[in-house]
Each structure stands twice: as structure tokens, then as C-alpha cells.
Amino acid sequence: MQVDGQRLRRDIENTATFGAVPVEEGRARTVLTGTEADREAREYLCGRLRDAGLEVRIDAVGNVRGRWTPAGAAPDAPPVAAGSHLDSVPEGGIFDGPLGVYAALEAVRALQDAGVGDELSRPVDVISFTEEEGQRFDGGLIGSGVAAGDMSLETALAIEDDDGIPLGDALSDVGFRGDGRLDAAGWHAWLELHVEQAERLEDAGVPAGVVTTITGLTRCAVTFRGEADHAGTTPMDDRADALAAAGEFVLAVESAAAAVDSETAVGTVGRAHVSPNAPNVIPGRVDVTLDVRDVDAGAVEAVIDRSRTALDRIESERPVRTTFERPWSRDPVPMSDRVRDALHAAGEAADVGTIDLHSGAAHDTMRVAAATDAALLFAPSRNGVSHSPREWTDWTDCADATRVLAGAIRRLAGE
Numbered sequence: 001m002q003v004d005g006q007r008l009r010r011d012i013e014n015t016a017t018f019g020a021v022p023v024e025e026g027r028a029r030t031v032l033t034g035t036e037a038d039r040e041a042r043e044y045l046c047g048r049l050r051d052a053g054l055e056v057r058i059d060a061v062g063n064v065r066g067r068w069t070p071a072g073a074a075p076d077a078p079p080v081a082a083g084s085h086l087d088s089v090p091e092g093g094i095f096d097g098p099l100g101v102y103a104a105l106e107a108v109r110a111l112q113d114a115g116v117g118d119e120l121s122r123p124v125d126v127i128s129f130t131e132e133e134g135q136r137f138d139g140g141l142i143g144s145g146v147a148a149g150d151m152s153l154e155t156a157l158a159i160e161d162d163d164g165i166p167l168g169d170a171l172s173d174v175g176f177r178g179d180g181r182l183d184a185a186g187w188h189a190w191l192e193l194h195v196e197q198a199e200r201l202e203d204a205g206v207p208a209g210v211v212t213t214i215t216g217l218t219r220c221a222v223t224f225r226g227e228a229d230h231a232g233t234t235p236m237d238d239r240a241d242a243l244a245a246a247g248e249f250v251l252a253v254e255s256a257a258a259a260v261d262s263e264t265a266v267g268t269v270g271r272a273h274v275s276p277n278a279p280n281v282i283p284g285r286v287d288v289t290l291d292v293r294d295v296d297a298g299a300v301e302a303v304i305d306r307s308r309t310a311l312d313r314i315e316s317e318r319p320v321r322t323t324f325e326r327p328w329s330r331d332p333v334p335m336s337d338r339v340r341d342a343l344h345a346a347g348e349a350a351d352v353g354t355i356d357l358h359s360g361a362a363h364d365t366m367r368v369a370a371a372t373d374a375a376l377l378f379a380p381s382r383n384g385v386s387h388s389p390r391e392w393t394d395w396t397d398c399a400d401a402t403r404v405l406a407g408a409i410r411r412l413a414g415e
Helices: 005-015 036-051 098-114 142-147 153-158 167-173 200-204 242-259 297-317 337-349 364-368 395-413
Strands: 055-058 064-068 080-085 124-129 189-195 208-214 216-225 266-275 285-294 321-330 354-359 374-379
Touching (some): 036 124, 064 098, 080 098, 142 364, 189 395, 208 337, 208 364, 208 395, 242 285, 337 395
Parallel strands (some): 208 354
Antiparallel strands (some): 064 124, 216 285, 266 285
16 A cells, blocks of 8 residues: 655645745745635645545534545444644644645545555544634634534634634635534544654654654743833832843743753743833833643643742742733643554554654644544654744655555554
8 A cells, every 4th residue: 555645745735825925945824714725725625535535524613524435334433534734823834734634635545546445344534623723713723622522612613813703704704614513522533644843753763753642731821010110210229120020930930841850841931022012111011921831740730830939939039019820721641552553553564664752732633532542643844843934844754654644544444
């Protein structure tokens, strides 16, 4: 059984034209949910699914499903599902998301080309989830959350963008608000191929990584309130500088993540709003976000505890007031041993090397794993770059990882 690497490449490159953004280096695309670029990407996918003989369905939150029912399959048997997403971050790369969607489709086409339909006892679904990135409708993982039963359809459709437009209206505007709900609990198994977004596979010289656990994630909001004052007339020892206090906190977070007993714990202050944000005014208020991740929930709590202790110290030593809120957390998510074993076995059969590794980023699989047996497969990222026009995965690596995916789908659909 062989995949057609050129066919896979054409689908990814054609998808890269939707929402294409001119950049000095690399290739960029901006595909936000409910935009014209999103409509074009979805319509192209539906066309390619139908070209391969798949039955296409759109659910009420815009999730796209293409179903192949092999000759030997019982039509009502729980299917094996695979896929990813088509939306992007602003000026994102061309592989993040589309590789997983079109690798799933190419896996089906490879199975069809190999003539193994009589061996398979289950349908195979190719899935594209709505709003994975959360760039227009905040939160992300929305379509997969609805499919997994972790978010109600009503809640999802009511989420508004910055202009007050609900997700449901945006999907209707582009013709992709269907009906019903894809139910991941009814799937026999789920697989997602994604670019790694790190350098471990590249460093190891291995074309495919089988994820053991998807990292836990906590997002916190921290506010520093000082006193805005004149930058030229206020003595240094008479300042309540909120930004200086926030800067000390950023360094404390860096130290906290490095100090815990875990090689995979990370802490990031990635967003800051400074007020009044004027060059000749001492900052009176700063709002920052704190993002803490690890595959060990205990390590996440340790970083949070150390960060809060540092915040208390800063407040006691500086004339500022602080608040700390923790609006949401997601626990680490282990992957299914059964589905992971199928991926490793498929790699061995295809003579494609695989290694175990964890995921430091959230993916749709994180949601789906709550509803059915799920696994995540990585392909190498050049220099670990992602969410950037410089994101790149060699076409050979795309094809090799797809061969592993196809082999695993064949095994699981034959169960």
C-alpha cells in the first residue's frame, strides 16, 4: 500500500492559496472561521472528498465529514475517523491543520488504490473540525469540543467575535452551518496527523512521532495596579510603576518553570496590555496573561504556586496592588495505547521509523480523547517553526507520516 505524495502535495498547496498572504520569506495563509478564505478552503475539501467517492456531511457547527464505506464494511459499524482542521492563525503556515485533513483523505485514497476494501469491516471518516485555532471565535477547539460532547452546540454557536457576530451567523454566511452533530463517542477510534511544532523529530532524524500525552494547560490573568505619573518629574524612589512590577513577575515565572522537577514544564507571559501606554507616563496598570503547561499536572500546579508566591512578594516590596485569576485549565490527556500501538505497528510495516514523544501544544485530539480512543501522530517541523510563514515540513516527511497513518487506519478499520 502506497500513498501518492504528489497528490497529497497538490491538495496542500492548493489549500495554501485560500487566504494567501504575501510575505518576504516562506508561505503564509490567513484563514479565519466564517471568512471568504474559509469558505473556499471548505468547498475545495468537499470537492476533493466527493472526487474520492466519499459521502459528505456538514454538521450544525460546521464540522465537515467525508465517509468512505468499504465493500467489506457494515455501514452502521462505528467508524475509524481521522483528520484535523483548515483554519489558521493570522499569517500562519501551510501545513498546520491542512496536512492532517489531507493526509486522512490521502490515506483513504491509498486504501482504495490498494484494493483492500474487502478486508475492512468499518467505515472510515475524514474530518475537518471548525475553529481549532480560536483566532476569530475565542477559545479554540470548538468543533471538536462539540463533537466530543464537551461543549453544547448552543454554546458554540453563540460565541461572538470582536464585532459581536455569533459563530452560527458566520457559518451561515459562508454556507457551512449544517444540521445535527458529529458524535465522536460513536467512533471506533480517532487519529490526527499534525506537524510537530518542535525540533525533536528533526534532531532524531525520525519521520514520525507517536504522542504519548498531550500537555495540560492553565491560563491565568494577572493585573498590576500602580499609579500613572509624569516620567520626568517623579523621582525614582517615589514611583508606583506597574510595568516594572510586571517585569519582575515575568522573570519570576521564568525561574519558576525552570525550577520545578520536570523537564517538560513551561511557563510563559505572552500578552501584556500597558496603560496608559505613553512614552512620558509611568505605567499605572498592566494586564498580563500567564500560560503554564506540562504533561504532569503536579508540575503545572507547582509553577502556579511559585508564581503566586512571587506575586505576593512583589506586592509586599513595591507600592502596587495585584490580582490573580485562573479562568480555565485543561488536564494532561494521555493517548490510547490501542491506537498508539496501531501507529507503531504501521510504521514498522511501512519501514518508517517512529518514536514516542509528548505534545506541548493543544490539538483537536485533546477534546476527542474524552469521547473515544484517540492518538496523535507528528511529522517533523524544520527548525521547530510553526504558526509562521517559515513553517515547513518536507514533502517526503509528509508522505512518510501519511503512510503510517494509512497503515494504522487499515489495522483499526479491520478490527
